[in-house]
Amino acid sequence: MKSFLNVQDLGDLKVALAEAQEIKNDRYKYAELGKNKTALLVFFNNSLRTRLSTQKAAQNLGMNVIVLDVNAGAWKLETERGVVMDGDKSEHLLEAIPVMASYCDVIGIRSFAGLKDRDYDYAETVYNQFVKYSGKPVFAMETATVHPLQAFADLITIDEATRSMQEAKKKIKVVMTWAPHPRCLPQAVPNSFAEWMVEASRTPLLQNAGKDVEIEFVVTHPRGYELDPKFVGDARVEYDQMKAFEGADFIYAKNWSCPGVTEADKYGTILEDYHTMLDWTVGERQMAVTDNGKFMHCLPVRRNMIVTDDVIEAPTSLVIPEAANREISATVVLKRILESIK
Ligand code: AN0
Ligand code: CP
Numbered sequence: 517m518k519s520f521l522n523v524q525d526l527g528d529l530k531v532a533l534a535e536a537q538e539i540k541n542d543r544y545k546y547a548e549l550g551k552n553k554t555a556l557l558v559f560f561n562n563s564l565r566t567r568l569s570t571q572k573a574a575q576n577l578g579m580n581v582i583v584l585d586v587n588a589g590a591w592k593l594e595t596e597r598g599v600v601m602d603g604d605k606s607e608h609l610l611e612a613i614p615v616m617a618s619y620c621d622v623i624g625i626r627s628f629a630g631l632k633d634r635d636y637d638y639a640e641t642v643y644n645q646f647v648k649y650s651g652k653p654v655f656a657m658e659t660a661t662v663h664p665l666q667a668f669a670d671l672i673t674i675d676e677a678t679r680s681m682q683e684a685k686k687k688i689k690v691v692m693t694w695a696p697h698p699r700c701l702p703q704a705v706p707n708s709f710a711e712w713m714v715e716a717s718r719t720p721l722l723q724n725a726g727k728d729v730e731i732e733f734v735v736t737h738p739r740g741y742e743l744d745p746k747f748v749g750d751a752r753v754e755y756d757q758m759k760a761f762e763g764a765d766f767i768y769a770k771n772w773s774c775p776g777v778t779e780a781d782k783y784g785t786i787l788e789d790y791h792t793m794l795d796w797t798v799g800e801r802q803m804a805v806t807d808n809g810k811f812m813h814c815l816p817v818r819r820n821m822i823v824t825d826d827v828i829e830a831p832t833s834l835v836i837p838e839a840a841n842r843e844i845s846a847t848v849v850l851k852r853i854l855e856s857i858k
Contacts, residue, residue, distance in 0.1 A: 550579030573846030631784025
């Protein structure tokens with residue numbers, strides 16, 4: 517695997533989920549695979565989980581790890597060509613990439629959407645420059661439009677929770693809901709979650725009591741927040757949040773700013789003042805109509821904006837095991853990359 521951005525990069529999801537469980541049962545099983553190989557993790561944005569879980573994953577595989585925080589100690593990087601560099605940016609990405617690549621074997625990139633220019637973000641301009649100019653395998657640690665390590669960890673979490681469900685079900689309902697937030701956030705997390713759920717619902721992937729379990733995937737958000745069809749495909753969109761939640765087994769909450777699909781000029785903005793949208797905050801009222809629904813969120817989460825204290829603290833909340841599975845998804849991805857460069 518030379519690049520990890522989309523669900524297709526991982527191939528058969530059933531195989532990937534089995535590999536995740538193999539790693540989970542013995543996370544040091546491939547501790548020799550990464551000997552004398554170096555992972556460089558480049559962060560243009562903040563991180564807690566991705567930073568720690570990806571370092572841990574690389575260490576599980578015996579790799580050396582270097583972490584670079586571009587905005588804390590490195591030269592500020594210009595990312596666009598043609599700019600007269602007379603501002604605060606001392607170095608261009610086009611020199612920095614091959615230099616960074618000379619010290620490592622694999623590169624992870626965290627580079628959020630700028631939310632100013634939709635075409636620039638949706639072309640994955642920064643990530644693709646790393647692919648083009650590094651000559652090394654590159655993987656996304658949340659780029660402008662996707663967060664595949666998160667979506668893979670989410671799928672692992674849903675797989676595990678489905679297998680341990682008391683009641684045998686033929687079908688589980690997974691609902692991704694928009695929730696309010698005071699800042700403009702990227703669409704990477706919901707894009708990837710939708711992309712992975714759409715793919716996961718194509719074939720029976722999950723199991724309960726040795727029987728196949730299908731996924732029904734529903735997205736709910738206020739009008740104007742329609743996600744790019746490239747990710748959400750033909751998934752059902754239900755604008756009535758309460759209706760969407762009825763009978764749900766999993767509630768996946770996330771805020772995102774306007775994706776600019778229907779209104780290009782509003783790309784990256786908040787459409788209504790969040791104070792007027794607080795009825796979208798996931799609370800007991802909505803969870804009551806689910807089928808003992810499990811609550812999920814990628815974290816970091818703002819309490820009593822996205823979700824109430826009661827819901828996130830309930831025994832049905834999966835946010836901690838979900839974050840813990842980030843180590844597993846990253847270990848599988850790095851293992852695949854190492855196998856491809858052996
Ligand atoms: C980021 C986002 O919404 O994309 C990272 C989530 C993993 N969240 C914030 O910036 C709060
Ligand atoms: N979920 C996630 O990617 O968290 P961080 O932003 O803390 O890495």
